Amino acid sequence: MITLIFADALQPFLPPARRGGAWCLPAPPDASLKHVIEACGVPHTEVGAILLNGQPAGFAERVADGDHIEVRAWSAADLHAAHTLRHWPAPEAMRFVADAHLGALARRLRMAGFDTLFRNDFADREIAALAADEGRIVLTRDRGLLQHKAISHACYVHATAPDAQFSALVERLGLRPGLRPFTRCIECNAPLKAVDKGTVLDRLPPSVREHQLRFTRCTGCGRVFWEGSHWRRMGLMLDGA
Numbered sequence: 001m002i003t004l005i006f007a008d009a010l011q012p013f014l015p016p017a018r019r020g021g022a023w024c025l026p027a028p029p030d031a032s033l034k035h036v037i038e039a040c041g042v043p044h045t046e047v048g049a050i051l052l053n054g055q056p057a058g059f060a061e062r063v064a065d066g067d068h069i070e071v072r073a074w075s076a077a078d079l080h081a082a083h084t085l086r087h088w089p090a091p092e093a094m095r096f097v098a099d100a101h102l103g104a105l106a107r108r109l110r111m112a113g114f115d116t117l118f119r120n121d122f123a124d125r126e127i128a129a130l131a132a133d134e135g136r137i138v139l140t141r142d143r144g145l146l147q148h149k150a151i152s153h154a155c156y157v158h159a160t161a162p163d164a165q166f167s168a169l170v171e172r173l174g175l176r177p178g179l180r181p182f183t184r185c186i187e188c189n190a191p192l193k194a195v196d197k198g199t200v201l202d203r204l205p206p207s208v209r210e211h212q213l214r215f216t217r218c219t220g221c222g223r224v225f226w227e228g229s230h231w232r233r234m235g236l237m238l239d240g241a
């Protein structure tokens with residue numbers, strides 16, 4: 001038999017009957033730690049560290065009869081610790097790819113300045129390829145996607161409301177030092193550039209032309225942004241996070 005103990009933060013991934021205590025099961029023949037952990041329902045991307053019989057271990061290590069396996073989650077507090085299973089970029093260098101159901105979260109991340117790819121028709125294999133090729137952190141509520149072997153950095157999104165999703169992500173990845181509000185287009189993800197009012201006058205509604213002073217233009221799609229009510233509302237959301 002082998003014994004598995006999962007951290008509190010990983011309990012929601014376990015079958016309900018297995019939550020709360022140690023899980024003893026027959027030692028599978030020639031299985032890796034990664035295989036055993038994922039067979040219990042926990043995506044490897046949610047695991048921050050593994051202690052095999054009290055010693056830090058990697059995903060590839062083999063499981064043997066009598067093993068005691070403690071599985072820990074990762075959080076902002078230990079993201080850059082020595083015993084973690086993966087190296088994370090600094091917050092200001094974190095880039096994301098959001099799955100097809102997380103458009104509202106993607107827009108919030110862009111509003112906060114984070115490079116975030118999103119399309120509502122992304123296929124799993126495209127997301128996995130973007131994660132592997134461009135070093136992007138995958139955001140999803142799909143456990144199956146997180147078991148993809150090409151994905152090493154990901155964050156399972158537990159919350160369903162977009163503002164709560166954003167706050168949880170800021171907390172868990174320690175994103176605060178990387179916040180660069182209003183520097184990226186929420187529609188297309190390209191950087192914004194400050195422009196003189198005179199150069200965009202013909203594109204402004206009359207009330208904006210009269211009252212607003214600061215403008216930015218998207219270097220990708222050309223949209224013009226100003227500090228209107230939408231801007232203030234998003235500012236409040238960022239303050240909240």
Ligand SMILES: [Zn+2]
Pocket residue numbers: 185186187188189190218219220221222223
């Ligand atoms: Zn744009």
